Amino acid sequence: MSTERPRRAVVTGIGVIAPNGLRADAYWKSVREGLGVLDRITREGCQDLPLKVAGEVRGFDASALIEERFLVQTDRFSHYAMAAAQLALDDAGVARENPDEPFEIGVVTAAGSGGGEFGQRELQKLWGQGSKFVGPYQSIAWFYAASTGQISIRSGFKGPCGVVASDEAGGLDGIAHAARAVRRGTGAVIVGAAEAPLAPYSMVCQLGYPELSTVEDPDRAYRPFTAGACGFVPAEGGAMLVVEDESRARHRGAAVRAVVAGHGATFTGASRWEESREGLARAIRVALDEAECAPEEIDVVFADALGVPEADRAEALAIADALGAHAARVPVTAPKTGIGRAYCGAPVLDTAAAVLAMEHGVVPPTPNVFDICHDLDLVMSRARPAELRTALVLSRGLMGSNAALVVRRGDDTTR
Amino acid sequence: MITTALTFDELAALMKQAAGVTVDARELEKAPDAPFATLGVDSLGLLGIVGELENRYGVALPTDAERCKTPAEFLGMVNSALKTGV
Numbered sequence: 001m002s003t004e005r006p007r008r009a010v011v012t013g014i015g016v017i018a019p020n021g022l023r024a025d026a027y028w029k030s031v032r033e034g035l036g037v038l039d040r041i042t043r044e045g046c047q048d049l050p051l052k053v054a055g056e057v058r059g060f061d062a063s064a065l066i067e068e069r070f071l072v073q074t075d076r077f078s079h080y081a082m083a084a085a086q087l088a089l090d091d092a093g094v095a096r097e098n099p100d101e102p103f104e105i106g107v108v109t110a111a112g113s114g115g116g117e118f119g120q121r122e123l124q125k126l127w128g129q130g131s132k133f134v135g136p137y138q139s140i141a142w143f144y145a146a147s148t149g150q151i152s153i154r155s156g157f158k159g160p161c162g163v164v165a166s167d168e169a170g171g172l173d174g175i176a177h178a179a180r181a182v183r184r185g186t187g188a189v190i191v192g193a194a195e196a197p198l199a200p201y202s203m204v205c206q207l208g209y210p211e212l213s214t215v216e217d218p219d220r221a222y223r224p225f226t227a228g229a230c231g232f233v234p235a236e237g238g239a240m241l242v243v244e245d246e247s248r249a250r251h252r253g254a255a256v257r258a259v260v261a262g263h264g265a266t267f268t269g270a271s272r273w274e275e276s277r278e279g280l281a282r283a284i285r286v287a288l289d290e291a292e293c294a295p296e297e298i299d300v301v302f303a304d305a306l307g308v309p310e311a312d313r314a315e316a317l318a319i320a321d322a323l324g325a326h327a328a329r330v331p332v333t334a335p336k337t338g339i340g341r342a343y344c345g346a347p348v349l350d351t352a353a354a355v356l357a358m359e360h361g362v363v364p365p366t367p368n369v370f371d372i373c374h375d376l377d378l379v380m381s382r383a384r385p386a387e388l389r390t391a392l393v394l395s396r397g398l399m400g401s402n403a404a405l406v407v408r409r410g411d412d413t414t415r
Numbered sequence: 416m417i418t419t420a421l422t423f424d425e426l427a428a429l430m431k432q433a434a435g436v437t438v439d440a441r442e443l444e445k446a447p448d449a450p451f452a453t454l455g456v457d458s459l460g461l462l463g464i465v466g467e468l469e470n471r472y473g474v475a476l477p478t479d480a481e482r483c484k485t486p487a488e489f490l491g492m493v494n495s496a497l498k499t500g501v
Contacts, residue, residue: 069455072435132470135433136462 009179010410011258012249013092013242014352015084017194019055019235019339023087027239027349028356032383034365036338038218038233045200050214051207053221054198055235055340067154073137074150075115076236080194080345081147082154084240088190089155092242093254097156104187106159107152108178109240110170111144112195112343112397116202118142123201151190151240159186164344167397169265171238171347172405176263178243187248193344194238206234209398210271211308222337224305225312225372232307235336238345239352256410258355261390262291269400273311277318279402280304280394284322287392291406295323298330298406299388300363302350303378304396305334315394316374331363331386333379338367347395351405354391358409361385420494421468423447426486433467434460447487454486461489472497 014024020037021027030037041047041054062071062079070082085107089096094105119142125133140146145163152161160181164174171193178189197206206212213231215221222233249256264286268279288295304315320327335353336346357363363384372378393405427440436455443449451461458481465481476496483489 067435068431068437069435069460072433073459132466136459136466139459 007183008246009182009243009260010246010249010256011241011260011355011407012244012254012256013088013094014257014355015087015089015091015240016349016352017057017060017080017084018237018239018349019057022060024091024352024356027352030338031335031353031364032360032362034338034367034382036219036367038221038338038340040218041198043198046198046203049200049203049207051203051212052214052216053218053233055233055342056198057237070150070154073141074146075118075141076196077111077115077194078141078147078150080196080237081109081192081240082151084192084194084238085151085155085190088192088240088242092244094188094242096154101187102156102158104159105157106161106181106186106189107148107157108162108164108174108189108191109147109151110164110166110174110193110344111147112168112170113197113202113205114144115142115146115196116205117196117199120199120201147194157190159189166265167399167401168341168343168346169395169397169401169403171344172263172351172393172395172403173265175241175243175260175348175351175405179260179263182243182245188242188244190240191243192238192240192348194240195343195345196236197234197343198236211306211311211398213307219368222307222340223369224307224334224337225316225374225376225378226369227373229307229309229312233340235340235342235346238342239348241348241352258358258410259408260405261408262287262289262293262406263404264290265401265403267400268402270398272400273308273314276311276396276402277314277321280315280318280396280404281321283402283404284318284392284394287404287406288322291408293390293406295326297390298323298326298392299386300354300357300391301330301332302354302391302393303332303334304394305336306396311396312374316376319376328375328377330377331379331384332376333363334366334369335364337369347393347403350393350395351407354393354407358388358391361387363388420497421490423486426490429464429467430454430456433463436460443486447490448485450484451486468493474500
């Protein structure tokens with residue numbers, strides 16, 4: 001009779017490219033301090049659109065981080081993903097191009113829209129100059145799958161690869177997909193999402209979302225759970241994680257930073273926020289069940305925090321439905337109010353923040369949010385020290401996906 | 416009548432422009448049989464170089480041009496096509 005323990009998927013590396021920091025440590029410093037970086041959009045060609053405020057990644061020098069032959073064939077969203085992947089690999093101490101184990105490592109990314117900026121440039125050539133002037137890399141650069149492919153090629157990772165296109169919540173679904181691959185036998189998966197929705201064509205696509213905030217004051221544009229909630233502000237960037245088999249991580253002496261313990265996902269339809277209550281509650285219950293986690297064990301909730309009154313109400317009620325009496329006591333936070341929502345990148349950034357929060361024993365605050373009108377213990381103004389062993393990360397997409405992820409603290413407390 | 420022939424210098428510049436690969440033209444000339452794949456130019460990169468040449472010279476290059484494996488093979492095919500005006 002086998003007494004072998006089932007394989008566990010753990011987080012060993014975090015890479016972040018976000019509006020408030022270009023590495024995990026810089027991101028965490030801003031998150032912990034509750035720094036708000038929402039600002040006027042400065043990107044070329046974007047000034048005359050009704051969307052004025054977003055979370056822009058600034059000071060990112062792609063050419064210093066990525067080889068030119070990858071840059072010419074990729075959109076900005078893949079630049080962010082490739083850079084974040086490298087940071088995560090460096091953090092985990094995993095080498096690229098290891099000839100001993102090319103099939104041991106896979107890549108999974110989630111994507112909400114692909115490469116709009118690259119695509120627009122080529123379409124302008126098509127209509128401005130003719131079809132012969134459209135570059136061949138248009139065939140791959142705009143595509144949702146581009147970042148997974150390019151990270152795999154650039155790093156020499158030939159393990160199971162995939163792309164999750166399940167709306168914003170796909171960021172969490174991707175982490176779950178990676179964890180399943182690891183439990184089935186893959187050594188490690190580089191997983192996450194990065195987006196680049198701040199380009200003219202991409203922004204016009206978003207203008208049709210009724211949930212989009214077009215408020216021009218950066219401090220008031222995205223304030224979920226308040227009476228002034230007026231929608232969400234988009235962001236670019238995202239995060240990549242190294243999700244690895246626990247015994248493999250221990251064998252090579254890598255720090256086990258967190259355990260991917262449980263995940264649940266449901267679908268309740270585009271902009272049907274009232275119904276997202278039931279869907280999100282169900283996703284939480286499924287995630288808790290998989291994690292063998294009682295509601296009372298959840299020490300912090302990273303909320304979806306859409307910023308639309310009925311969506312905020314649905315989320316607060318979903319947390320109460322799923323966690324019962326514990327919902328009134330558990331600290332809830334939404335650090336994304338300081339940077340905006342990076343679509344699929346948003347819940348991965350939140351997962352990174354959850355791991356860092358557990359490591360540092362502190363619940364980061366929710367920037368720009370001061371007085372809430374829902375029955376939640378939302379952490380505002382400043383970070384709150386707390387012993388955090390288990391975190392719940394929530395995400396919903398504009399098209400109706402709901403997801404919940406339970407992560408537990410790793411056993412390495414020396415960081 | 417086209418009298419121009421594609422040189423190693425022009426090919427090196429095109430490799431940089433279309434495929435983001437920096438290579439010294441003299442190195443290319445010294446080892447013209449080094450495969451494009453080894454130099455970092457993938458099939459789409461070579462297709463981009465072919466497209467740029469077709470736009471520049473206003474001719475259609477043979478479809479085999481984008482399947483060439485080495486600079487020597489590619490220059491041979493392109494220059495023969497430019498000469499005959501195919």
